[in-house]
Amino acid sequence: MNKAILSSILDAIWPPNQPSHMKVFAILDGARDDRISYEVDSTFCEHDCLYTGTLPLALQRAAPYLVQLDRDDRLSRWIIENGWGNSWGVFARCDAGLKNLRKHLRGLLRVKDERGSRLVFRFYDPRVLRVYLPTCTLSELTTVFGPVNSFVLEADDSLGAIEMKFDDQRLTTLPIGLTHAV
16 A cells, blocks of 8 residues: 555544544454454554453454554554454544444444344454444434444445444545545
8 A cells, every 4th residue: 555545544543633522543353364463453553352251262362352543553454454454443533532433333233133033243344343333223323322322434446435424414435535545
């Protein structure tokens, strides 16, 4: 990935006009790449697994992780350089701390289907989130967003980014073009 594209993606996630109190978190799907859990565990960034309890090693590696990121952190760049276009996860902007955001996101991990069967909801997969959110009712959007101000995720063609916001009245989806200079 060239520097212009990397910088453009970083600007989409951390826009220059973003308030200083707004934090950026990555919600990463460990099942998408074996390196994710290792990189998250080896970072100094605040992080936690969305699953609880003692997990078998295979499940630890495949679990979803929540990581608070800084724009200039090594892990932020690594996630973008390796995961952008590979559906590794989504970014969430909010002013809640990691502990409160984790509690909220854990409440989204399980859903029931029309027959009442419990299913794992992989909302942190950008292919799922960008299709799911536009189908939600206001009540569902309130539940999904909770303390999250906006989600930023790769566009379906990976050539752009999408910012999805909810203002208690409607969902707004903003395409963000990325610089693709060589």
